[in-house]
Amino acid sequence: MANYVVHRVDANAEAIWQAMEAAGASVYRGGPLDGIIGHRGDNLLIEIKTARGKLRTSQKAFLARWKGQAYVIRTVEEGLKLLGLTGRY
Numbered sequence: 001m002a003n004y005v006v007h008r009v010d011a012n013a014e015a016i017w018q019a020m021e022a023a024g025a026s027v028y029r030g031g032p033l034d035g036i037i038g039h040r041g042d043n044l045l046i047e048i049k050t051a052r053g054k055l056r057t058s059q060k061a062f063l064a065r066w067k068g069q070a071y072v073i074r075t076v077e078e079g080l081k082l083l084g085l086t087g088r089y
Helices: 013-022 057-065 076-082
Strands: 026-029 035-039 042-048 070-073
Touching (some): 013 026, 013 035, 013 042, 013 076, 070 076
Parallel strands (some): 042 070
Antiparallel strands (some): 026 035
16 A cells, blocks of 8 residues: 655544544544545545645545545535535534
């Protein structure tokens, strides 16, 4: 597996992680993207971006070759929707 370079955390990341944990998801921060969410037996790779944030070239390359579940999340609402939930926690 490749080594990953840690870049700055997007301003909205902490709120998204907290909402997903409050909704009952397991959260692991780090890896090729921002982290992994475990929820109801599913493992979801997550990249968090701000509303106008863009994927780095390395992230685009990773997502192009990844054959599993990976998602770009920009808001708390998108994160909760991914978990099949609505509303804030």
